[in-house]
Amino acid sequence: MTTMQDFNLRKAINLGLIAGFISLFISVIGLTALLSKRQLIAGILTLGQLLIFLATALLSYQAAEKSSKKSTAVLNSVIVGLVSAIPLAFLIVFESLIDLRQFFVNISPDLIKIISFGQGTTTGIAILFAAMGLVGLIMSLVYLLPPQIRRSIITGLVATLIIGTFSELLTERLRVFFGVAFSKTIFQSKALLPSVAAIILIVVTALSFVWTKTGDGIKQRFDVIPDRQKRYLRVGNWVVLLIILFLLPQFLGSYLSEVINNVGIFVLMGLGLNIVVGFAGLLDLGYVAFFAIGAYTMAVMTSTGSLGVGHVSFWLALPVSVTAATLAGIMLGTPVLRMRGDYLAIVTLGFGEIIRILANSDMLKSFLGGAQGILNIPKPEFMGTVLIQPAQLYYVVLAGCLLAAFVSYRLSRSRLGRQWMAIREDEDVAKAMGINLVKTKLLAFAIGAAFSGLAGAIFASKLTSIFPHSFNLLISINVLCLIIVGGMGSLPGVVVGALILVGLPELLREFAEYRYLMYGALLIVMMLAKPEGFWPSAIQRRELHAFKDTEPVPDSTQTE
Amino acid sequence: MPILTANNVTKRFGGLVAVNDYSFVLGEGSITSIIGPNGAGKTTFFNCITGFYQADEGEIVFNEQKINGYSTDQITRFGIARTYQNIRLFANMTAIENILVGEEPRLKSFWIEAIFRTPRFVRDEQKAEEEAKRLLQYVGLTGLGDQLARNLPYGAQRRLEIARALASQPKLLLLDEPTAGMNPHESTEMMHFIRGLRDDLGITILLIEHDMRVVMGISENISVLDFGEKIAEGTPQEIQHNPRVIEAYLGSGTAGAGLAHAN
Numbered sequence: 143m144t145t146m147q148d149f150n151l152r153k154a155i156n157l158g159l160i161a162g163f164i165s166l167f168i169s170v171i172g173l174t175a176l177l178s179k180r181q182l183i184a185g186i187l188t189l190g191q192l193l194i195f196l197a198t199a200l201l202s203y204q205a206a207e208k209s210s211k212k213s214t215a216v217l218n219s220v221i222v223g224l225v226s227a228i229p230l231a232f233l234i235v236f237e238s239l240i241d242l243r244q245f246f247v248n249i250s251p252d253l254i255k256i257i258s259f260g261q262g263t264t265t266g267i268a269i270l271f272a273a274m275g276l277v278g279l280i281m282s283l284v285y286l287l288p289p290q291i292r293r294s295i296i297t298g299l300v301a302t303l304i305i306g307t308f309s310e311l312l313t314e315r316l317r318v319f320f321g322v323a324f325s326k327t328i329f330q331s332k333a334l335l336p337s338v339a340a341i342i343l344i345v346v347t348a349l350s351f352v353w354t355k356t357g358d359g360i361k362q363r364f365d366v367i368p369d370r371q372k373r374y375l376r377v378g379n380w381v382v383l384l385i386i387l388f389l390l391p392q393f394l395g396s397y398l399s400e401v402i403n404n405v406g407i408f409v410l411m412g413l414g415l416n417i418v419v420g421f422a423g424l425l426d427l428g429y430v431a432f433f434a435i436g437a438y439t440m441a442v443m444t445s446t447g448s449l450g451v452g453h454v455s456f457w458l459a460l461p462v463s464v465t466a467a468t469l470a471g472i473m474l475g476t477p478v479l480r481m482r483g484d485y486l487a488i489v490t491l492g493f494g495e496i497i498r499i500l501a502n503s504d505m506l507k508s509f510l511g512g513a514q515g516i517l518n519i520p521k522p523e524f525m526g527t528v529l530i531q532p533a534q535l536y537y538v539v540l541a542g543c544l545l546a547a548f549v550s551y552r553l554s555r556s557r558l559g560r561q562w563m564a565i566r567e568d569e570d571v572a573k574a575m576g577i578n579l580v581k582t583k584l585l586a587f588a589i590g591a592a593f594s595g596l597a598g599a600i601f602a603s604k605l606t607s608i609f610p611h612s613f614n615l616l617i618s619i620n621v622l623c624l625i626i627v628g629g630m631g632s633l634p635g636v637v638v639g640a641l642i643l644v645g646l647p648e649l650l651r652e653f654a655e656y657r658y659l660m661y662g663a664l665l666i667v668m669m670l671a672k673p674e675g676f677w678p679s680a681i682q683r684r685e686l687h688a689f690k691d692t693e694p695v696p697d698s699t700q701t702e
Numbered sequence: 703m704p705i706l707t708a709n710n711v712t713k714r715f716g717g718l719v720a721v722n723d724y725s726f727v728l729g730e731g732s733i734t735s736i737i738g739p740n741g742a743g744k745t746t747f748f749n750c751i752t753g754f755y756q757a758d759e760g761e762i763v764f765n766e767q768k769i770n771g772y773s774t775d776q777i778t779r780f781g782i783a784r785t786y787q788n789i790r791l792f793a794n795m796t797a798i799e800n801i802l803v804g805e806e807p808r809l810k811s812f813w814i815e816a817i818f819r820t821p822r823f824v825r826d827e828q829k830a831e832e833e834a835k836r837l838l839q840y841v842g843l844t845g846l847g848d849q850l851a852r853n854l855p856y857g858a859q860r861r862l863e864i865a866r867a868l869a870s871q872p873k874l875l876l877l878d879e880p881t882a883g884m885n886p887h888e889s890t891e892m893m894h895f896i897r898g899l900r901d902d903l904g905i906t907i908l909l910i911e912h913d914m915r916v917v918m919g920i921s922e923n924i925s926v927l928d929f930g931e932k933i934a935e936g937t938p939q940e941i942q943h944n945p946r947v948i949e950a951y952l953g954s955g956t957a958g959a960g961l962a963h964a965n
Contacts, residue, residue, distance in 0.1 A: 556816030564803045567792035574774040576807035
């Protein structure tokens with residue numbers, strides 16, 4: 143009987159069914175078929191297939207993790223794998239009996255072909271079960287490997303799959319730099335060659351293994367070198383990072399530069415909202431308002447169209463836009479000083495909508511153009527050249543982001559940063575500690591709004607025309623999500639969040655229709671599995687290592 | 703010389719009179735306790751002093767200045783610091799950061815200086831941090847500076863809260879049940895610690911306490927509240943033999959036994 147308990151059949155079946163229904167769901171809504179057009183490894187794996195296996199792989203790994211013994215781990219994982227094939231198998235059977243397409247438009251013959259591996263009903267189902275079981279078996283074996291090797295293999299797998307996913311982009315880049323012949327040795331018809339995929343997997347796994355072996359040693363060596371040298375090293379790291387950032391557009395080309403610029407604008411907004419929400423804990427859902435104010439100020443001041451009034455240069459209009467947004471931040475901040483939590487969220491939400499509706503209104507049509515927006519906004523000019531190319535505009539965005547990140551970083555490690563944190567933790571006590579709530583909160587709103595205004599101004603100039611509908615609630619939600627996904631209060635987290643939530647959807651164009659579904663799924667998974675975000679702030683990380691002994695007090699605030 | 707005088711302070715919540723016509727004189731450099739059954743209005747009185755509540759009637763004078771009407775942050779700047787009945791640390795900040803926030807009233811640098819790291823900012827922060835470490839050591843938490851407040855053991859949290867209060871360099875420290883939830887050994891330690899605060903730092907101490915052993919052990923003066931009204935005042939000896947106090951406590955049950963025990 144004890145084996146039955148270890149075995150925990152019911153749990154394994156549950157997990158398997160969950161995985162199966164996830165795969166069924168993404169197939170029925172049409173994602174699988176859509177993504178099958180993107181090949182990862184030529185002739186072997188498409189993104190659609192990967193997606194079917196993904197849930198099974200993750201959950202069978204989880205089953206292995208939860209098993210108490212090695213033998214049951216394998217068994218449990220395989221059961222999860224096999225069970226997860228059941229829903230898809232039913233789909234194949236039903237489809238062969240009745241025309242399911244009348245009810246679910248996305249169940250196309252293509253889809254059935256994909257999930258039955260093009261082998262017809264019976265053989266297809268057999269292969270499906272075998273494949274799912276195999277996925278379960280592989281995952282349990284991966285789990286049973288020693289942790290170091292396991293991590294290396296997972297790193298290798300992920301790297302290979304990521305390179306495969308972006309084959310098309312990489313092909314294009316390789317062609318530009320190394321010629322068609324070279325790119326053909328790696329990619330074929332927009333997918334990785336199987337042999338190259340294997341090489342990448344092996345090389346990355348090996349490198350990752352070497353790193354885990356020696357990485358700790360390097361870290362220890364770093365710990366013992368004197369503070370002065372440590373500082374030089376840190377500065378050196380920054381210099382290297384800056385050089386890479388500076389040269390980036392050279393490698394990216396026009397399309398990717400454009401994507402990076404969009405990411406950058408969201409990073410800028412994220413950094414601003416991070417101060418308001420992440421540092422000071424003031425939930426602001428109308429953040430897009432400041433973005434809009436920055437953009438409209440820039441538009442009105444520089445546009446060469448009928449609505450432009452100043453016809454001044456980008457660089458002159460930029461500080462004005464930022465100031466306008468900052469003042470708006472203070473204006474919004476003042477009446478909501480006494481509000482907390484949900485109430486604050488609702489009021490700021492309203493504020494965001496008011497600004498958008500005003501921009502859209504007939505009342506202000508003669509100034510802001512109503513729904514037709516403002517056109518003919520010139521691009522910025524620098525030393526006599528107009529920055530038309532995305533690769534040129536990149537530097538404006540980069541400068542903005544670096545400035546905002548620098549200010550955020552310095553403030554977060556200062557008196558004001560501590561005041562914000564204290565307010566976030568307990569407003570009443572913070573006040574009783576002698577903190578001036580009015581000043582501290584208004585500063586958070588104002589600085590946050592300033593960054594957003596800067597982003598808006600660059601945005602307007604980059605697009606050369608702006609419309610009210612570009613400033614809807616979804617922008618605020620997006621920015622908030624990217625902070626959460628990256629890690630509340632964490633500066634690198636903002637960049638990671640923006641890359642994932644803004645950059646990825648741009649690169650995976652097929653997802654466009656499913657963008658918000660993906661958002662939702664990602665957020666739910668994040669909240670369950672990694673609530674602190676992909677790159678949590680030091681504080682949140684400290685929370686996770688609560689009882690690890692920390693050294694008394696070497697604090698970086700005084701040295702840097 | 704009195705450091706704090708309360709004249710006929712009354713605080714009402716709707717129909718309930720939480721503190722009724724309470725007058726009270728606190729001598730500078732003394733250790734004084736306010737005791738009374740649960741719900742007697744002790745914490746409400748603390749809240750009136752520190753500006754969390756505004757007294758409906760009467761006045762509170764600190765250092766010859768009337769302080770009712772001022773907000774909590776201003777009163778802290780006058781030189782009154784407090785701890786809370788249910789510990790209210792900044793849970794997700796480290797111990798050091800908690801103390802640094804406590805030093806707020808003394809910090810001078812302007813926020814823009816932080817961006818440029820002006821010499822004054824760097825000096826200010828360095829001094830603040832040294833002071834924070836010194837306080838941490840003073841309350842016996844050396845080495846725990848980088849721990850999140852919420853991960854500290856209970857006793858350490860109590861001490862950290864006192865360190866945070868001390869960071870503003872108060873003249874008067876209000877302690878709301880500093881030994882609540884402690885075992886006899888810990889509360890004896892806390893008793894010595896509180897006495898040290900007065901003896902070493904010259905801070906006047908006003909505390910609310912239920913543990914009669916502690917109250918009788920360290921107080922020079924005791925004021926007894928019941929249903930918001932002062933029913934007795936005096937030295938520990940006087941209070942222990944005061945019939946009205948005994949009645950109030952016996953009426954409220956268990957604490958009466960504590961009072962008798964402390965004899």
